Amino acid sequence: MNVLSSFVDTLWSFWSACNAEAHTLGGMLGVLSVGAGLYLGLAVVQVVGAGRMATLRRRVGSIRNLVNKNSLTNCSHVAGNLEAKLLTAEIGLETLSSSLFAASLVLLSACLTAVFYSTMLQSQAITCAIVTGIGLYCLVLPLVIFIFSSSIIRLKTRSVAKEVKEASTTVKAALANRHS
Numbered sequence: 001m002n003v004l005s006s007f008v009d010t011l012w013s014f015w016s017a018c019n020a021e022a023h024t025l026g027g028m029l030g031v032l033s034v035g036a037g038l039y040l041g042l043a044v045v046q047v048v049g050a051g052r053m054a055t056l057r058r059r060v061g062s063i064r065n066l067v068n069k070n071s072l073t074n075c076s077h078v079a080g081n082l083e084a085k086l087l088t089a090e091i092g093l094e095t096l097s098s099s100l101f102a103a104s105l106v107l108l109s110a111c112l113t114a115v116f117y118s119t120m121l122q123s124q125a126i127t128c129a130i131v132t133g134i135g136l137y138c139l140v141l142p143l144v145i146f147i148f149s150s151s152i153i154r155l156k157t158r159s160v161a162k163e164v165k166e167a168s169t170t171v172k173a174a175l176a177n178r179h180s
Contacts, residue, residue: 023131026122032115035138039108042100042145049093049153053086056157059164060086063171072174078167082160089160093153100149111138 064079066072114134118124 023126025118025124028134031138036111038142042104052157066171075171075174085160089156092156
């Protein structure tokens with residue numbers, strides 16, 4: 001209960017301090033510019049997903065090559081199953097990537113519109129609620145989207161990565177048994 005009352009007191013003091021000052025749109029240009037950069041940075045999430053898939057694709061290809069070159073017929077089903085699961089994960093990530101890109105463009109457009117509007121009307125007075133809204137939209141929302149989408153990428157590829165690791169161990173054991 002102490003933590004909750006402390007949090008409420010902090011919010012109340014922030015709100016009181018915010019309302020005590022006069023705010024203008026021109027004063028929010030820095031926050032809006034950072035927000036535009038963060039929305040552009042959401043494209044990095046696509047790179048994270050593509051990089052994770054490329055790593056898994058290389059590892060599955062290596063396992064497939066080991067199985068084929070060493071004629072490990074008892075392991076050929078392992079490589080085939082891995083490729084199927086990898087393709088399923090890739091399809092899911094392509095959907096996420098295209099949705100994230102479209103959402104990022106819309107959010108970036110709104111942010112750039114606000115930058116333009118703030119530049120044109122720098123002396124326009126704004127309320128504390130608008131200051132808070134701009135802060136949440138430009139600073140918190142892109143970070144939440146980044147964390148959420150990165151978590152989805154990790155969840156969609158975790159099972160495939162685990163199976164790739166297990167298949168690698170299986171193929172290595174089959175190779176060791178074959179050569180002994």
